[in-house]
Amino acid sequence: MPLRPNRPLPLATPAGVEVLTRILTQGPIPRVEIARRTRLSQAAVTKAVAPLIEAGFVTDQPVAVPADEAAEGRAELGIGRPVSPLTVVADSISVIGLKVTPTDLIGVTTDFRAGIRAVRHQPLTDTSAEAVLARLADLATELIGTLDDPTDPAGPLIGIGVAVSGDVDARHGVVRDSPFMGWRDVPVASLLAEKLQMPVVVSNDVRALTVAEHWFGVGVDADSFAVVTIGSGVGCGLYINGEVVSGAHGVSGELGHLPLAPGDLVCTCGRRGCVETVASSDAILARVRETTGRPELDLSGAIELAHSGDEHAREAFDRAGEVIGSALAAMVNLVGPELVVIAGEGVADYDLYDQRMRQAFGEHAFGAAGDCRLMLRSHTFDDWARGAAATVIRSYVRGEPPFHR
Known part of the structure; x- marks a missing residue:
């Protein structure tokens, strides 16, 4: 499997970046529709697309566009008629995404559209940065090996993404403070890039998940949204005014x-x-555990106890x-997203607090902010790793560090 971390995208102008981004996140899409959405001329779109097609990143092979997409204005020639929409060649590149938790490492390989190809999980016993x-x-090396399958050929690997909880300086690839991992000022990107000789992008895990939703999920057609994650911690990623919010100092959305x-009550952050x-x-x-006097309970046992009607478990x-509903209302009152996706590894099982959460949100949301939709959705640790891969794809397309053009 040839590794080509320096395989450049033929994007010479900001217009080219915008055109490829539209194809990647909204394709298959006709040239005329790209021109309409970007306010570029069709000639400018064609000029930007030509080198991408020649290099094998984009294709315009004819397909039949479904009637429902044609009705939405995505067809160039009419309902059911053959058109030549532009779409990204998924296997033109490969990406690795890695998620770090105090107990596990999760890794995935994805294609250019963040479609997961392979998954690996490894238990973690030593959380020191060096270990x-x-x-x-080692996990990245194992995943690289999966790309060399002749029966399922993958594109060349262009980079590795790492998602970690806490305060992360994404621009410099430094984990400034991760209470869950016990890390402070760890230059993850440079250290890992030196080991693997590959470009490495490091992100806050919730922000990485938000990037994935922005480019490849619910955020594709949304003007604004928030992703709130509930698990061992409570995190929040924000997409406002056309961008995932990073904050002036690299910290934003710290709902938890x-x-x-x-x-x-003392938090893991010390506050x-x-x-x-x-x-x-x-x-x-x-x-x-405290209110029932049952220290042996695990989370599934606590959920089962609450479902059975135990008043102490229900109270928790x-x-x-x-508190979650009040926090959501505070966030929505401040930034006004149209949608909040509430996600977590087992959040679909937390119907126990859904009603109280929505009630508290309704009590504290101001005016029309109460019209914000709350969507409860479960996801897995694989999705976190996919988010790390999505940050690599975004940086690669935009020419952001470590992908310089």
Whole structure:
């Protein structure tokens, strides 16, 4: 499997980047529709697309466009008639995405459209930065091996993405502070790139998930949205005014650290009263164990107990729902997204707090902010790793570090 981290995209202008981004996130799409959405001339679109087709990144092979897409204005020639929409050649490149947790490493390979091809999970016992980076290098090497399958050929690998919780300086690839991992000022990108001799992009895990939703998920057609993740922590990614928000200092959307919980509760970040002290899955489980006097319970046992009607277990979930709903209302009142996706590894099982969460949101959302849609959706750790891969794809297309053009 040839590794070609320096395989350049033939994009000479910002217009070319915009055209490829439209094809990648909204394709198959006709040239005329790209021109309409970008306000470029059709000649400019054709000029931008020609080198991409020649290099094998984009194709315009004729396909039949379904009637429903034609009705939405995606067809160039009419309902059911043959057209030549532009679409990205998925296997023109490959990407690796890695997600780091205190207990596991999750890795995926994806194509250019962030479609998952292979998945690997490895348990983690040593969370020191040195040990984790060595394990990440091994996992990436194993995933690279999966790309060399002659029965399922993949495109050349162009980069590796790493998603970590906490305060991450994505531009320089440094994890400034990750309370869950116990890391401070770890230059993950440079250290891992040196081990693997590949471009490495490091991102906050929730922001990476938001990038994936922006380019390849619910955010493709949304003007604004937020992704709120609930698990061992509570995170939030924001897509506002055409961009995933990073914040002036690389920190934004820290919903889990709004001070909306009782002040006597100490968070993993060292501060008091954070949303996570009540609303994270770890906090819910700790509360159920404390109030029921059953320290042997795991989270599934706590959920089962609450479903059976145990008042102590129900109280823990109600309390979590109250705080999450209030935090969501505060966020929506401030930035006004049209949609909030509430996601997590087991969030679909948390119907126990859904009603109380929506009630608290309705009580605190101001005016029309209450019209924001709340969508509850479960996802897996593979999705987190896919988000890391999506950040590589975005940086590659835009020519952002470490992909310079």
